Amino acid sequence: MSSAIALLGQPNSGKSTLFNALTGAHQHVGNWPGKTVEKNEGSFDYEGKKIKVIDLPGTYSLAANSDEEIVTRDYIAGQEADTVCILADSSQLERSLFMLADYAGIRVPALLLLNMMDVAKVQGKNIDAKKISKKLGISVIPFVAQDKKNYSEFLSTVSAKQKAYPDYSVLEEEYKKEFGETYADVCRILPENGIGVYSPCWLFAKLVEKDPVAMQLVEDKIGSEKYSELNKILSGIKDGSSRTGSCKFAWIDAILEGSVKDSGSGLLRSKFDRIATSKRWGKPLAIAIMLGALILSIIFGIPFMMLGSYIPGLAAPVADALLEAGAHPLLVTVLCDGIWTAVGFALAMSGYIFGASIAFGLLEEVGYMARISYVFDNTMRKLGLHGKAVMPFICSFGCNIAGSSGTRVLDTWSQRMTAIALSWVVPCGSTWGVVGLIGSVFFGPGVIVIILLMFAISALHLFITSKVFGRKLLKPSDRTGIIMELPPYHKPRWGALVKHGLIKMKEALKRALIVITLISIVLSLLSYSESGDFTESILGRIGEAIEPVTMFFGLRCQTFIAWIGSMMAKEGALGVLASTFSHDSGVMHALATMKSNPVDNTALADILKTALTKPEALAFLFAFYFNMPCLMALSATLHETRSKKWTFLVAGYYVVMSLLIAAIVYHVACLIF
């Protein structure tokens, strides 16, 4: 029979270090069913036995505050794991044992790992694991997750099946002391043996904490009549969570009493930390470091991006070969212009995702990300969010896909959805490229003025968008303020970072390939014409037919199609412009050549300058800049939020807004030029 263990612990308790050390390459990343919560599974062999390992999400407690916590609780209660390994950070033992205190009362076998013993020793703490073990009635192992040589005690303990769960009798006494008669009254109504693995003591705490999931569980079990009796008692209890919290910490104190000798001093703040959180220097430092991270993302991603941009270049010889072999031109168009280009785009894009997850993962890992959130908290509050939401905005400057997965650090779905909706205002790297190029063709150094204007409108856009969606999405109860640990600075674990980056990249690549392949097939079909002249293709004819309408927004047939094309991939806009104005090939072919050979910009510049007026160029630039991000970002958002309704609503909103802004800019510009 195979066995399974689960790793449970607060963020920064060293859970992932242990998980990676145990499982090595034998791991699998997925999602918990129905939730956007990462599920890490793996396995290892010990003395001929295969042991499965589940890395539960890092949460601060087992309350039902977030999806992560609910997933964690359900998994433990489901008893799929034989043993739950609870990790605590020995350097912050009192606080990190809260997870154990919240677990106490759940009757699933557990053991306690006192991780980071080395750090605690340096701090002057002396922890007696045997004494703690005696009081808890479970195995307690001093541990250093980084040091694989010291795993033997842990491995032998975990492979011998554990049968004991933490002794919670002292905790029960604390509850009785704090709540008096109420404790007995509530327990009388509850089933005598609790519900499943949950003891009456655990259920009592969750009930007075007004934990919605636990309340539902109890109501279903005891029926509505008994439940209303219970509710009468519970409604008389104020500040339940604070009070059970005090009991839990009193229990922790009782366990640690006589087991821990602390000769160390309090917090020693480094000079760097003072600057990182200072009112004057915190923000400039954060901006400088984030710029550095963005540059680093691109550097890490370069190998994949180069590979990605090389692929479309191979399309032409393949196309020639196919045509010579007698394949139908339409088929060749779809294959070489469409799918081939798509693969290149997707690879280049996911290369950036790889770089970004390493660079920003690094900031998180060393502990600096929390400082960024701290200094930008006030700014994010103006948008109805809090400091932790700053991350998706920064990542979006590189790529909006990275931005949307960056929202996982937020507490609730509505905060996540709002943050993504707002971060779409942030233009990605490719958007900047196109704006810079076309802007300088028409306005030379004046492009700076245009970019400043775009910034100003972006700020306004952010404000309006936060009002439009914030009202519906963020109810007052979702507008929670920041409660955040500023962890001590750590050294990064490069291996784990790269591994995580590769996983993210694979995820993005898979999704991007599907979306972009479908779209490019459609686009290459629509823009195909036998003569190769774009205006004779279906797309060209439609474009010309609706030009009277699109001209209201200052968009000609060609710029309108380029605007649509940019939804597929932002730099695609350049290619579409080149092909539609030069009448020589399909739209997709142009997308391909733009990727492999972006040097021919002077030719494009000359064509554009003669074909478009300045107001028309402006209209296109603004419509392009404020449009929704590319379809890959849309599909990433769909994946993160699991809400078709809101994703498409937000996308529609951006499309409308971009046309609206273009129309205003165009008509004002017509008066000026």
Next chain:
Amino acid sequence: MVLTEAKEGMTGRIRSVGGTPEYQRRITSVGLTPGCVFNVIQNRTKQPVLIYARNTQIALDRSDCEKIETEVVS
């Protein structure tokens, strides 16, 4: 006095935590409960309040801090 009024460098004790059950659950899980002793590290306008409690540096939203009653520990 509430936490926003606490001076930098002060050592205090939490007397009570108000707010919704959700808020109380969240703040309890980072270790802040009545009776808990803390140091005020940084308390400036327009920045979250930074305190050190139970060996941990914690940032707290300013308006939330008004729900936290504290007293000075001498």
